[in-house]
Amino acid sequence: MSRIQTRNLSYSYSAGIQALQEVELDLSSGSRTALVGPNGAGKTSLLLALAGLIRVSGEIQINGTLLSPDSVDDLRKTMSLVFQNPDDMLFMPTVIEDVCFGLETLGLNEQQILERGQEALAQVELEGYENRSAHHLSYGERRKVCLATCLARRSSLVLFDEPSRELDPHGRRNFIDLFQQMTGTLVLATHDLELVLETCAQMVLIDGGQVVIVGKPKAILVDQKLMEHHRLEVPHSLSRHPHVHC
Amino acid sequence: MSRIQTRNLSYSYSAGIQALQEVELDLSSGSRTALVGPNGAGKTSLLLALAGLIRVSGEIQINGTLLSPDSVDDLRKTMSLVFQNPDDMLFMPTVIEDVCFGLETLGLNEQQILERGQEALAQVELEGYENRSAHHLSYGERRKVCLATCLARRSSLVLFDEPSRELDPHGRRNFIDLFQQMTGTLVLATHDLELVLETCAQMVLIDGGQVVIVGKPKAILVDQKLMEHHRLEVPHSLSRHPHVHC
Amino acid sequence: MHIPDGFLNPQVTLVSGGISATVLVLTLRKVNQTLKPEQIPLMGLLASFVFMIQLFSFPVGVGTSVHLSGALLISILVGPRIGFIIMTVSLVALALLFQHGGIFSLGANTLNIAMVGCFGAFGIYKLLPGKRLALVLAGGLAGVISAILCAVELSLSGMLDLSTALMTMMLIYSVTGAIEGFITMLILDFLLKVKPELLSHYS
Amino acid sequence: MKQAFIDRYARLTSPIHRLSTGFKIKFTLLLLALLLLGFPLLGFTIALPGYGIYTFLILTIALLSRVPFSFLLTRSALVLPFSALIVVVNYFSGNLALAQMSETLIKSLLSIFTLLLLTSTTPFHEILKQISRWKAPGLLVIILAFMYRYFFLLVAEIEALERATKMRHASVSGWKRIRVYANIVGLLLIRSFERAEKVYDAMRMRGFTGDLR
Numbered sequence: 001m002s003r004i005q006t007r008n009l010s011y012s013y014s015a016g017i018q019a020l021q022e023v024e025l026d027l028s029s030g031s032r033t034a035l036v037g038p039n040g041a042g043k044t045s046l047l048l049a050l051a052g053l054i055r056v057s058g059e060i061q062i063n064g065t066l067l068s069p070d071s072v073d074d075l076r077k078t079m080s081l082v083f084q085n086p087d088d089m090l091f092m093p094t095v096i097e098d099v100c101f102g103l104e105t106l107g108l109n110e111q112q113i114l115e116r117g118q119e120a121l122a123q124v125e126l127e128g129y130e131n132r133s134a135h136h137l138s139y140g141e142r143r144k145v146c147l148a149t150c151l152a153r154r155s156s157l158v159l160f161d162e163p164s165r166e167l168d169p170h171g172r173r174n175f176i177d178l179f180q181q182m183t184g185t186l187v188l189a190t191h192d193l194e195l196v197l198e199t200c201a202q203m204v205l206i207d208g209g210q211v212v213i214v215g216k217p218k219a220i221l222v223d224q225k226l227m228e229h230h231r232l233e234v235p236h237s238l239s240r241h242p243h244v245h246c
Numbered sequence: 247m248s249r250i251q252t253r254n255l256s257y258s259y260s261a262g263i264q265a266l267q268e269v270e271l272d273l274s275s276g277s278r279t280a281l282v283g284p285n286g287a288g289k290t291s292l293l294l295a296l297a298g299l300i301r302v303s304g305e306i307q308i309n310g311t312l313l314s315p316d317s318v319d320d321l322r323k324t325m326s327l328v329f330q331n332p333d334d335m336l337f338m339p340t341v342i343e344d345v346c347f348g349l350e351t352l353g354l355n356e357q358q359i360l361e362r363g364q365e366a367l368a369q370v371e372l373e374g375y376e377n378r379s380a381h382h383l384s385y386g387e388r389r390k391v392c393l394a395t396c397l398a399r400r401s402s403l404v405l406f407d408e409p410s411r412e413l414d415p416h417g418r419r420n421f422i423d424l425f426q427q428m429t430g431t432l433v434l435a436t437h438d439l440e441l442v443l444e445t446c447a448q449m450v451l452i453d454g455g456q457v458v459i460v461g462k463p464k465a466i467l468v469d470q471k472l473m474e475h476h477r478l479e480v481p482h483s484l485s486r487h488p489h490v491h492c
Numbered sequence: 493m494h495i496p497d498g499f500l501n502p503q504v505t506l507v508s509g510g511i512s513a514t515v516l517v518l519t520l521r522k523v524n525q526t527l528k529p530e531q532i533p534l535m536g537l538l539a540s541f542v543f544m545i546q547l548f549s550f551p552v553g554v555g556t557s558v559h560l561s562g563a564l565l566i567s568i569l570v571g572p573r574i575g576f577i578i579m580t581v582s583l584v585a586l587a588l589l590f591q592h593g594g595i596f597s598l599g600a601n602t603l604n605i606a607m608v609g610c611f612g613a614f615g616i617y618k619l620l621p622g623k624r625l626a627l628v629l630a631g632g633l634a635g636v637i638s639a640i641l642c643a644v645e646l647s648l649s650g651m652l653d654l655s656t657a658l659m660t661m662m663l664i665y666s667v668t669g670a671i672e673g674f675i676t677m678l679i680l681d682f683l684l685k686v687k688p689e690l691l692s693h694y695s
Numbered sequence: 696m697k698q699a700f701i702d703r704y705a706r707l708t709s710p711i712h713r714l715s716t717g718f719k720i721k722f723t724l725l726l727l728a729l730l731l732l733g734f735p736l737l738g739f740t741i742a743l744p745g746y747g748i749y750t751f752l753i754l755t756i757a758l759l760s761r762v763p764f765s766f767l768l769t770r771s772a773l774v775l776p777f778s779a780l781i782v783v784v785n786y787f788s789g790n791l792a793l794a795q796m797s798e799t800l801i802k803s804l805l806s807i808f809t810l811l812l813l814t815s816t817t818p819f820h821e822i823l824k825q826i827s828r829w830k831a832p833g834l835l836v837i838i839l840a841f842m843y844r845y846f847f848l849l850v851a852e853i854e855a856l857e858r859a860t861k862m863r864h865a866s867v868s869g870w871k872r873i874r875v876y877a878n879i880v881g882l883l884l885i886r887s888f889e890r891a892e893k894v895y896d897a898m899r900m901r902g903f904t905g906d907l908r
Contacts, residue, residue, distance in 0.1 A: 038414045038415070038416055039384060039385060039386055039413075039414040039416075039417060040384060048858070051858075051862060053858045053861065053862070076861075076862060076863075079862075080862065081858075081859075081862050083855060083858075083859060085855065087882075087886075088852070088855035088856055088858075088859050089859045091856060091859070091860075091875065091878045091879055091882050092878060093682055093685040093686055093878070094685070101863055101864070102860075102863030102864035104864075105863075105864050133685060133686045135686045135687065135882075135885065136686075138285055138286055139285060140285050149863070153863070162412075165411075165412060166408075166411060166412070166437075167285075167437075168283075168284045168285040168437045168477060168478070169284070169437065169439070169473075169477065169478045169479035170284055170285075170477030170478065170479075171284075171285060172479075173479065191412075191413075191414050191415065193415070194482055227415075231414060231415065231416030232414070232415045232416070233415040233416075233419065235482065236440055236481065236482035236483040237482040237483075237485070239483070294896070297896075297900060299896050299899065299900070319902070319904070322899070322900055322901075322902065323902065325900070326900065327896075327897075327900045329893065329896075329897055331893070333848055333890075334890065334893040334894055334896075334897050335894075335897045336844070337533065337536075337840075337841060337844055337845075337894050337897070337898070338840060338844065339819065339820035339823060339840050339843050339844055340820050343820070347898070347901050347903075348898070348901030348902040348903060349901075350902075351901070351902030352902070377818070377820075379820070379844070380844065381844070381847035381848070395901070399901070493777070494777075495777070496773075496774040496777055496778075496803050496806075496807065497727070497731055497802070497803060497806035497807065497810075498731065498774070498799055498800070498801075498802035498803030498804075498805075498806050499777070499781070499799060499803060502731070502732040505731065505732065506732075520832055520834065520835075523834075524834070527834075527905070528905070529895070529899075529903065529904060529905025530891075530892070530895045532834070532837060532838075532895075532905065532907070533841060533891045533894040533895045533898060534887075534888065534891035534895075535834075535838050535841075536837060536838045536840070536841020536842055536844075536845070536891075536894075537841060537845055537887040537888075537890055537891045537894070538887055538891075539838050539839070539841065539842040540841060540842040540843075540844075540845040540846050540849055540887070541849065541883060541884060541887045543842055543846055544846060544849040544850070544853065544883070545880055545883075548853055560880070565884070569884075577834070577835075577838070578838070581835060581838045581839055581842060582842065584839070585839060585842055585843070587810075588810070588814055588819075588822070589701040589702065589814060589819065589843075590701065590773075591770055591771075591773045591774075591807050591810065591811065592773070594803075594806060594807070594810075595724075595727060595806075595810060596727060596728075596731045596732070596806070646781075650795070651781055651785075651799070652781065652784055652785060652788070652790070653788065653790055656784055656785075656787075656788040656790070657784075660780075660784045675873065675876070675877055675880075678873065678874060678877035678878075679877045679880050679881045679884070681877075682877055682878050682881035682882075683881050683884070683885065686881070686882075686885065687885050687888075690884075690885070690888060
């Protein structure tokens with residue numbers, strides 16, 4: 001379990017665009033938080049910052065440890081990031097090699113690594129896929145392999161970037177089921193507002209690199225004015241005027 | 247306007263997987279049809295088949311003309327396909343070159359080509375973007391440029407592959423507005439069932455390469471058993487038991 | 493290694509430029525005869541790929557980093573002629589956009605990198621028996637040829653005397669060439685496991 | 696990867712940016728020909744006044760173009776490793792002619808600076824348009840166009856892959872790193888082939904039959 005605290009977090013691209021502006025967050029250990037905002041709001045930048053993958057100004061503390069060039073390698077041992085595009089995470093010739101990649105840095109021996117990998121594959125219901133090449137799997141299966149890489153690490157902090165993107169309803173349901181079983185602090189950046197309602201007890205609305213509001217999803221997402229102001233929409237399950245025709 | 251008829255359409259990958267099986271469809275001229283099904287159902291294959299981009303067995307007639315190696319070049323002059331990934335469609339260094347690419351094959355002169363291109367950009371509200379490069383645009387803007395390439399061709403048949411994929415709610419709303427203004431026969435393959443409800447009068451449920459049912463979206467999508475059987479879900483706006491917690 | 497502008501004298505610049513231009517024109521003519529439409533976007537994307545990997549140095553520890561020219565790899569996948577065109581285009585772009593190598597020394601660089609890499613390394617690789625070790629050998633031997641060319645160009649331009657130039661360039665090019673061959677082998681191993689149909693010529 | 700910003704200043708506005716592309720290319724080539732071929736052919740060894748005038752000219756152009764000097768200078772410095780190699784080798788073989796070396800270095804810096812002025816004041820697509828007006832082979836032009844377009848995607852893909860490896864391994868040995876590098880390059884190659892197929896489909900949909908005008 002990891003608590004995340006950020007103080008005065010700012011980040012700008014080299015082109016001078018401010019992607020994050022003085023972000024202050026305190027996500028308690030074991031919490032499940034959704035980052036919601038329009039495209040370009042800074043959601044992905046925030047995830048990358050928490051993972052120490054971009055240089056930001058301000059402070060990030062993970063479970064009390066300040067994220068710094070010295071501490072980042074150690075902190076990453078308890079942390080996973082599930083990328084938006086599964087193909088960015090899967091670069092080994094076989095599924096099991098992908099799932100086990102980097103586990104040796106956690107101080108495991110070969111036997112343990114393999115066990116962890118197989119266990120993780122079982123959790124995502126991909127037993128028997130060990131020696132297949134991720135490249136030949138369906139999109140939904142590749143997403144599952146990515147999840148397995150995180151599960152194998154048993155991270156206490158998992159960051160998800162658009163985890164339901166491009167999944168069909170069944171694959172999305174599968175993800176939700178797995179997500180519900182996961183322990184640890186979970187942060188997800190998403191456009192899928194129904195997903196937020198279903199899985200997260202807390203949400204952070206972010207726009208223009210700034211935190212607009214933090215609170216319960218149901219309370220925030222129902223506010224039509226707020227949603228429209230930030231180029232979002234009230235999700236159908238909360239809306240009283242569905243846009244359905246025919 | 248183009249009527250689409252298919253007879254006994256089958257297609258299998260080189261690996262021997264049957265992607266389409268005896269698909270029989272008759273989409274009337276000017277209709278708006280959604281192709282719905284789980285990942286791997288054959289939606290994209292069907293679009294590619296209609297565009298003559300893959301070799302299928304069986305017959306496809308577009309507005310009465312049989313699709314064949316001889317007729318395909320002519321048929322494509324009245325047809326557009328909006329790809330899932332905008333980067334596959336935007337391959338030229340500037341926006342205007344992309345929008346105007348291939349317009350000369352429609353028998354237009356340089357002056358007309360440029361006019362068409364600029365008009366199409368205006369329709370998607372991207373005036374002034376002519377000399378920008380696709381890599382400087384946001385994802386939503388790139389999707390719009392893709393739409394502009396179709397608009398510039400004034401196609402009577404437009405095929406869309408996952409048009410709302412990865413758009414934020416605002417970008418999705420933008421697409422819906424444009425889609426509603428388009429004339430011609432429109433076919434879209436999508437997982438976004440709310441989009442189907444909102445934009446299409448007709449849907450084709452497809453699974454395992456076979457057409458399961460053709461009918462009104464509202465009538466089909468509300469059938470929970472049918473949806474679950476085909477790894478789909480009843481959309482929230484039709485559902486009586488929203489999965490919302492907290 | 494890309495020779496910048498300023499290091500070659502006019503004679504060497506003109507002669508190497510002339511040779512490269514002639515070979516390019518002949519290759520283009522030959523390729524145009526058999527070019528399939530679907531190869532056109534492929535050549536563009538592969539040029540982008542080659543351009544990228546020449547810039548993308550990968551740290552391998554102890555302060556050293558490696559990068560490929562890609563010539564041997566591309567030639568194995570799409571043949572030396574198309575490979576040569578792709579390599580030449582990427583050299584033009586590297587010079588124009590990244591100042592890797594000059595514009596007037598483009599002829600020499602095309603000779604040393606593209607021509608030797610595509611026709612030389614690939615030819616040697618085809619002649620040698622065995623496949624995996626042949627890649628390393630072909631890379632290394634092609635490196636030696638590049639070294640000789642580079643040394644001759646620089647010494648004719650009065651930059652280095654021939655024997656020193658030969659020794660230095662031989663050392664640099666044969667090592668980097670062999671590394672190129674070795675990494676090419678690793679890449680082909682990966683491709684064989686993941687997408688063997690790309691390697692129908694290789695086997 | 697910071698170097699991903701190619702032609703980043705090409706969209707500024709300045710008197711130099713407004714000049715016609717054709718003129719700029721011809722003028723740049725003329726300048727370079729004078730510098731690299733002309734002076735020596737005319738028999739100058741160290742033509743100090745010549746270099747002086749040349750330097751003055753391109754510094755004036757640079758000033759007018761509003762392209763930051765720091766950028767032009769850091770990019771020009773890319774010739775230094777090669778120059779250093781030549782100097783070091785000459786030093787050890789005892790053939791170091793200081794005057795000749797410095798002239799070479801000056802020439803080299805000036806030529807790179809000149810070329811930079813062209814590419815920093817002219818968008819790449821304008822250069823492409825111009826050379827195709829001059830009847831450059833259509834195949835070469837379209838390859839260059841594709842290369843430019845997809846370079847940026849590749850940069851983003853490599854960045855993402857690097858991040859993914861960083862997230863999962865703090866430090867691994869050189870051997871394993873080389874293998875990961877090979878895998879990543881292999882993966883990018885596969886993607887290039889696959890993207891080429893899709894792009895070809897997109898081109899076919901818009902009437903492309905392989906004819907390059």
